[in-house]
Amino acid sequence: MNFQLTEEHEMIRQAARDYAQRELIKDVIERDETATYPTQHVKALSELGFMGMLVDPKYDGGGMDTISYVLAMEEISKVDASVSVIMSVNNSLVCYGIEKYGTEEQKEKFLKPLARGEKIGAFLLSEPEAGSDATSQRTTAEDKGDYYLLNGTKNWITNGYTAGTYLVIAQTHPEKRHKGINAFIVDRHAEGISVGPHENKMGMRSSDTHSVMFTDVKVPKENRIGEDGFGFKFAMKTLEGGRIGIAAQALGLASGALERSIQYAKERKAFGTEIANHQAIAFKLSDMAVKVENARNLVLKAAWLKDQGMEYGTTSAMAKQYAADIAMEVTTEAVQIHGGYGYVKEYHVERLMREAKLTQIYEGTSEIQKIVISRSLLKD
């Protein structure tokens, strides 16, 4: 056992922290209010290599391990979860999916620009009537010989408008149910794709979430990932890794709220002393710190298992469910500690609380994670 981060891990954590505390903090409140996409930040983070940090350097990535990735995700998320969700989708869903399961040609053509951050990716699984129940895909990919014809609608798509490359999950053989599903790499600007309006969300407002409509969109056959019918398994395996990213994001929201609460409690005075000297507040901080520490250990363990090439699906589900649930609790307590100041935007914690809510919902709700965890406990 060794809980010590390496020198390099520490350097990556510090690099992410420096960028977040120096740059993201400047306009995070304004971007949240105006729901403005963080174009300049995505460009800067791409240049620093954060958008493709897990990808092998031979495909222009940063070649970092999953531990490095969760450390960076935590630090970015302490300040701006809208930016970290862009980073998470690009790294752990789109780049990972293509790198792990794509052909050499697909990696050359699609993975390299994604790893460099020149293009951003989006993962199109959810539909108006298929969220948690991902087997009920209504979007169809009809086999037309040398190409597929895509028709249908995808919902809640992070990077839906700004992405250059889509990973689309669609049904080719409805009679085979989930075994008939395929995954495709699709050019966002292909003919027949239209993007709905920006969803007016409660939190993560600076990331662009859209519905995407496909009308007779031709997708070359070589853009299918894996064998015919591999799509559902592809989506589930990719989401296993994606969960680590969102778990790290939830952890960052919680630890960011804790950092702000500690600072505030040491400065704010009530009844003649700093509020940190009142046990009611000190015990809240203590409870928050225990939850954050537990979440961090779970997230790092899931990342470590993945880096070791060991089975990590159940642990990543535990990390995602626990970190998301405590993020909601910790950010809510942070608002309480800040009192009236916590309820106004300048102090950040109300935004962290709004953003924490989404981590319990997307990339597998907390309830879905419990299904994953309990099934692994109960299987023979």
Added chain:
Amino acid sequence: MKILVCISNVPDTTTRIKLAGDKKSVETNGVQWIINPWDELALTRAMELSEQNAGSIQSISVVSVGDASVEPTLRKALAVGANEAIRVNLVPADSYSVAVQLAEVVKQENPDLVLLGIESSDFNSSGVGAMLAELLGFASASSVSSLELSSSGLTIKREVEGGTEQLECPLPAILSVQKGIALEPRIPAMRGIMMARSKPLKVVEPVAVEPLSEWIELELPEAKSACKMIPEDNAKELIRLLHEEAKVI
């Protein structure tokens, strides 16, 4: 041209400083270490010069005097873009000890230009730059806030009372730099961090040196008193407090 940037490893500027039991040193347990911010600006300017004058700067080296605990800081300098790092294996006792060790490194490495921060943010002695120049007989300038390469060497600007002066400086030279010399310090990119793994970090043994000064005792400054907020329409109260409590007017 070869540039050598001298780096001091200092506690993060937000660290709450505690004195060690002997009252002659600082408690290092739990301290986050960083590149001295002024040295970081020197390194940033070296990188900028290298990019702006393609081909004219062959290498940028960094050097620090300290035990193995300074290596993460040197490794960060490599990740930011320095080509090689040197650590002189000595925990220095004073500015003079540092200057003597750095002078030896300069003699070995033969840089054309040595850059360092105007001071280190831990002991703030501002002594090393001038001592190093004296030991080596190099041209030197302090408080440099602008640095460009010129046909005869360097064009520099430095802060003086009431304004700035512009100087031409021959090489080899030692400059201590301050704010304004470079844009913001750089954040290392993933590629830089990866490349830093294979860049050389060599450790050299120190030469014998007798410190010229000795720490007798350190003490912490008095805690700042609480800030009093006075409503903007109550200038009278402000004047009363400045007069009667702060006793500054």
